[in-house]
Amino acid sequence: MGEPLHLCFEDVAEGATHSLEMPPITRTAIVRYAGASGDFNPVHHDELFAIRRGNDRVFAMGMLSAGYLSHLVGDWLGPGNLRTLSFQFRSQVWPGDVLTCKGVIKRKYEASGEKRVDADLRVENQRGEAAIVGTVTAALPTRAR
Numbered sequence: 001m002g003e004p005l006h007l008c009f010e011d012v013a014e015g016a017t018h019s020l021e022m023p024p025i026t027r028t029a030i031v032r033y034a035g036a037s038g039d040f041n042p043v044h045h046d047e048l049f050a051i052r053r054g055n056d057r058v059f060a061m062g063m064l065s066a067g068y069l070s071h072l073v074g075d076w077l078g079p080g081n082l083r084t085l086s087f088q089f090r091s092q093v094w095p096g097d098v099l100t101c102k103g104v105i106k107r108k109y110e111a112s113g114e115k116r117v118d119a120d121l122r123v124e125n126q127r128g129e130a131a132i133v134g135t136v137t138a139a140l141p142t143r144a145r
Contacts, residue, residue: 033060
């Protein structure tokens with residue numbers, strides 16, 4: 001899944017991007033996430049139940065995609081550097097979908113004595129449809145530390 005980048009404030013430019021492509025979502029991954037999270041809603045693992053509720057088939061939990069997005073953010077900006085993280089779920093993720101997590105630096109600035117960056121975030125499927133959109137603020141270290 002890639003090595004952490006350990007970015008410094010001096011190394012980041014507005015418009016810089018980072019992305020992470022995940023393997024295709026499998027039913028096994030969905031069930032594993034259910035076990036890890038305790039989310040056993042049957043729409044995620046019981047095909048007939050999901051169909052009876054108006055879905056084409058089972059689908060992944062939104063928080064599974066959010067976990068992938070958090071992985072991108074932590075590796076890119078550093079988990080201890082995060083100041084805010086917010087996101088909205090936009091569409092369902094189905095077995096077979098290939099998700100790509102993306103971030104783009106929108107702003108560099110200083111606040112509260114910290115060197116900060118704001119970035120826009122997006123998780124999209126192989127068709128370019130947004131599953132999640134969000135933002136993050138991080139305080140990055142400087143090389144002078």
